[in-house]
Amino acid sequence: MSDTENTDNDVPRAGNELFQFAIDRGDMNTILDRLPFDVPEKRVALEYEIQILRIISVGWAIAFFLGDSALKAPLGQQFWEHVRAFSETLSSSASLTVGTDIDYFDILKQRLDYYVAALDSAEGIDQPALAIGPAFAGVCGDRDDACTILAGSKMFVHTIDAVREYLGPAVTVEG
Template sequence: MNITEKIDALAARAGEQLFQFAIDRGDMQAILDALPPAMQEKRVALEYEIQLLRIISVGWAIAFFLADDRLKNPVNQHFWENIRAFAATLSSSASFTVGADIDYFDTVKQRLDFYVGTLDKAGGIDQPAMVIGPAFAETCGDKDDACATLAGSKMFTHTIHAVREYLQAAVDQQDGSGARS
């Protein structure tokens, strides 16, 4: 297998595995379950928004941690293709259920633009989670909600660290002679 085939196979596998990680609800539930009982009335919004934040965080982490690597574009492409297919399925199901057109992928894009814009406004900060947490709380309906801020910060931080570890292992699997560009 030549280096291009190896990178393509690695990127396809990484894109699929990161997609599965992005939609896995296990650790999302752990964060949500740790919220105080008074937050239960906000739980639906928190669950919806934390899933979006997780997807966006994985996509952001791919672009950030693979910025100078040949894997960046193919992993990004595989990841977002999986997200698009997932969003189409969700949109179809939700549209059928509520009797109106719903475009989940458009919502993902809107939230991505919102979070990237929020990070851009913050400038070169050392701890992006300090900006993402309040932004997450804002999407949940209350910018000053400390519990939602903490939940968003925790989800972002956990996701970024997990993706960084995963991508480092993927980069290490590459043939070091020419795999980086």
Template sequence: MTFSFQHPVSVQEIGESLANFSLDRESVLFALSRLPNEHSIDKVAIEYEIQLLKILSVGWAISYFMEEHSEKTPLIKKFWDVLFEFSKNLSSVTSLTIGKEVDYFRALKERIDIYLKALAEVPHVKDPASVIGPTFARLCGNTDNVHVIMAGNRIFHLSLEGVKHFLESVFSGATDLSTQPADRQYGTVEC
């Protein structure tokens, strides 16, 4: 997905664009297309989990790359507000369709807790993807499948890079986003 803005843009527009990026299916479909056709791989579960991971990765990247920026709080708020509304609508439609209560936003919060717990168990990890990928594979029911682990790693890295490049373009030098995840502690995801 490409972002296009004519400067200046508001924090609200940036938050909406990042929320739309987190929901964009292009990178999800790319990661899914790289999986082999093995009967042991549940592509439906992977597709569900990979979309959740992409959303969380974008949210984490905003918190991470905007750590020292004055616009961090309103940007994060707008991002999660858009996702809350999307989740509410998706949950409503899905609940009506399948006849059982679904809460997509709660699923996002549960996944945040799972990923943060996994990261907390390895506090000095240099690359968070080395924890995210295996945790993703476990959530998909494919704990030892290297292809599923790599799919999680891929979506995590693609999301972080997308957010980083986008923020660099809209804040054009106003902040230094060049620090790599290995150089700082990863902190928390705010929602």
């Protein structure tokens, strides 16, 4: 088998593995379990938003670390196709539960735009997590909550580092 054939077979597998990582809740719960919660509803909101942050961070990391690589488009497409299918299932279930239409994929796109805007407006910051943490806290309801800022920053950094490690030799961006 040629290297091209191996790569063609590896892209769907890698897209699925990165998607499974994006929706895994283990380390999200580890981060959240260390936060003080005086109101149970706050934990629910943070769980919801940290899952969104995790998913879009994986997608962002794929695009960022693969730079000009020929793998960037097919791997990104595989990942986002899994996210779209997951979103459709989640949207359908949630819509039936609450009795109104919910488009989870649209929510993901809105949050991606929100975080990209936060990064764009953070001129002079060399660590993206310094912009993502406060933006995460803002979407959770309190941009100045140090614990929430830390949770968002930790999730972002952990996710980015894990994707960079997973991509290994395919990474074309210095870092």
